[in-house]
Amino acid sequence: xxxxxxxxxxxxxxxxxxxxxxxxxxxxxxxxxxxxxxxxxxxxxxxxxxxxxxxxxxxxxxxxxxxxxxxxxxxxxxxxxxxxxxxxxxxxxxxxxxxxxxxxxxxxxxxxxxxxxxxxxxxxxxxxxxxxxxxxxxxxxxxxxxxxxxxxxxxxxxxxxxxxxxxxxxxxxxxxxxxxxxxxxxxxxxxxxxxxxxxxxxxxxxxxxxxxxxxxxxx
Numbered sequence: 404x405x406x407x408x409x410x411x412x413x414x415x416x417x418x419x420x421x422x423x424x425x426x427x428x429x430x431x432x433x434x435x436x437x438x439x440x441x442x443x444x445x446x447x448x449x450x451x452x453x454x455x456x457x458x459x460x461x462x463x464x465x466x467x468x469x470x471x472x473x474x475x476x477x478x479x480x481x482x483x484x485x486x487x488x489x490x491x492x493x494x495x496x497x498x499x500x501x502x503x504x505x506x507x508x509x510x511x512x513x514x515x516x517x518x519x520x521x522x523x524x525x526x527x528x529x530x531x532x533x534x535x536x537x538x539x540x541x542x543x544x545x546x547x548x549x550x551x552x553x554x555x556x557x558x559x560x561x562x563x564x565x566x567x568x569x570x571x572x573x574x575x576x577x578x579x580x581x582x583x584x585x586x587x588x589x590x591x592x593x594x595x596x597x598x599x600x601x602x603x604x605x606x607x608x609x610x611x612x613x614x615x616x617x618x619x620x621x622x
Contacts, residue, residue, distance in 0.1 A: 406506060413498045416491050423488040427481060431533050434477045438540055441470045461555035467548035474541035475576070481537055482580050485530050489523045489584075490592045492516070523588025524581060534580055542573035 445463055452459045500517035503510065525531060546569030554560045587595040594600055 406502060409498050409502065413495060413502075416495050416498070420488065420491045420495060423484055423491060427484050427488065427530055427533060430477055430481050430484065431537060434474055434537055434540065437473060437477075438470060438544065441466050441544075455554070457555055457557060460551040460560075464548050464551035464555050467544045467551060471541055471544040471548055471572075474537065474544060478534070478537045478541055478576060478580070481530075481534055482583055485534070485584060486523060486587050486595060488530070489521075489588060490595070493519045493521070494592075522585070524584040535577065538573055538576040538580065541576060542569045545569055545572040 445466055448462050449455065449459055496516045497519045499513075499515060500519070503513055503517065546565040549568040550560055550562065550565030553564075
């Protein structure tokens with residue numbers, strides 16, 4: 404069959420699609436496990452020190468700060484994973500749409516996807532809710548760390564500062580994630596992942612033409 408390559412490509416892309424989909428959930432599960440473990444550890448320190456002492460707040464600030472950094476990295480990983488998932492789905496849809504017109508032109512009851520220009524971020528997508536959850540959890544630990552810094556050095560804690568930090572971090576992560584997926588989702592895979600622009604090739608061709616003209620001037 405002349406489309407053996409496309410069929411193999413379709414199978415491999417489908418495997419990659421499932422991998423990225425499962426990976427998205429796995430990262431979120433790891434994030435939940437990490438945050439739950441640290442919250443338990445903070446409660447254990449609280450009970451061990453018999454109250455909210457300066458040592459407890461210092462421990463809370465340190466642990467919450469570490470968890471914030473870790474959850475931020477996991478959130479960024481989920482964003483990149485979503486982008487890979489979208490490009491893989493677009494490739495699958497492109498192959499399906501092509502084969503529907505060449506190999507199954509008599510089949511008119513297709514119920515699966517053939518769109519290749521759908522946005523990388525969707526309000527109703529499960530991935531979107533998972534990303535929002537990861538961003539909110541990350542911002543809570545940023546606020547917890549900010550709240551504990553003041554009493555760890557002997558001053559009064561400020562709940563308003565903690566809330567402000569949490570809100571700013573949440574907005575920053577959510578807005579940054581939307582911008583990243585919106586901008587990268589409009590690019591091709593080479594442009595979004597490798598930074599290779601389409602206009603590079605014509606420029607190289609133009610340069611080669613110029614070199615050819617220099618080497619072979621008109622007589």
